[in-house]
Amino acid sequence: MFTDPLGDCSPNDKRIYASILVLIASADGELVREEFCAIEALMGRILIHPEVRIDIRNLLNDPPDLDELLMTIDSSLIKFVLRDAALVAAVDGAYDAAELKVIRRLAAAAEVEDNTLKEIFDWVNSGLEWHHQSLNILGL
Amino acid sequence: MLPDIIHKLPRDERFAYARLLAFMTKVDNELSVAEMAMFEQRLGNALLSPKQREMIRLALKSPPTLESCLEGMGEEAGRLALRDSVLMAAADGTVDEDEREILEEIAAHFGLADDAVERLLRWTFKGYNWMEDGFELLNGLSE
Numbered sequence: 467m468f469t470d471p472l473g474d475c476s477p478n479d480k481r482i483y484a485s486i487l488v489l490i491a492s493a494d495g496e497l498v499r500e501e502f503c504a505i506e507a508l509m510g511r512i513l514i515h516p517e518v519r520i521d522i523r524n525l526l527n528d529p530p531d532l533d534e535l536l537m538t539i540d541s542s543l544i545k546f547v548l549r550d551a552a553l554v555a556a557v558d559g560a561y562d563a564a565e566l567k568v569i570r571r572l573a574a575a576a577e578v579e580d581n582t583l584k585e586i587f588d589w590v591n592s593g594l595e596w597h598h599q600s601l602n603i604l605g606l
Numbered sequence: 607m608l609p610d611i612i613h614k615l616p617r618d619e620r621f622a623y624a625r626l627l628a629f630m631t632k633v634d635n636e637l638s639v640a641e642m643a644m645f646e647q648r649l650g651n652a653l654l655s656p657k658q659r660e661m662i663r664l665a666l667k668s669p670p671t672l673e674s675c676l677e678g679m680g681e682e683a684g685r686l687a688l689r690d691s692v693l694m695a696a697a698d699g700t701v702d703e704d705e706r707e708i709l710e711e712i713a714a715h716f717g718l719a720d721d722a723v724e725r726l727l728r729w730t731f732k733g734y735n736w737m738e739d740g741f742e743l744l745n746g747l748s749e
Contacts, residue, residue, distance in 0.1 A: 503651050508650070511647040604685040
C-alpha cells in the first residue's frame, strides 16, 4: 500500500530523483541529520541499489546542477520530485529561502501553480502531524 | 522520510530496532515489494552503518528469533520498532493473524496498553490515506 510509482521507474530516473533531493537538502548550505535521514528513507523506499546510494551520498559534497538534472529526467516524474523535495525541505522544521527557490524551480518545471504548491505544502504539514501522533501512542 | 527520533538512539539500539524489523518480514512467510519498500525506508531512517545494513540484509535471509530480538532491547527502540512493524505488516494491505499475534507480543513486552496495536493500526491506515491524498494531488496535476 505504501508503494510508489517511483519504484517502477528506471534506475537512471531514480538516480536523478535522489540527486535532486540532495540538491534540496544541501540548498541552504547546511545538511542536518533529519534531512539526511529523509533522503536515506526515500532512497530506500524506491529500492535504489545500495551501490548507487553510495554515489548519491557523495553528491552531498559536490551537489549537481539542477538545470542539467531537469533536462534529463522523465517529465512525468517531476511532480513526484516536487512532492518529495517539499518533504525533505520540511523535515528540519522550516522551509529555508534557498530550499524554496529550488522548490519553485521544480514547480515551474512541473507546471505547478502557486495554489497547487500551497496544497503540496499543506499535504506535507498534515503528514508531519500524522507522524508525530505515533509518538503519543507510544508514550515517547 | 518524515522527521523521526530513531536516528537519535545509540547505534546498537538502532541495530536492534532493524533486527526486529527483519524478523517481521518473515512472519507471514512472504515478503511483498510493499513490505520490502517499507523495510528499506525504515532502515534508511535508522542511519545504520554500511556494515550494519549488510548484516540486516543477511538477517532477511536467515531471520533472528523474536526472543533474541527483544532480549536487551531498550524501551524506546522497542516501541519505535513496534510502530514500524505495524507499518510493515500492513504494507501489503492486510495484517494476518500471525502478524497480529507477534505485534501484540511485542507491545506486551514493552508494557504498552492493551489497545496499543489497535491504535497503531488505525494510525497506520490514516497514514495510507495521507499517502493517497498525495497521489491524488499529483494525479490532479496531470489532468
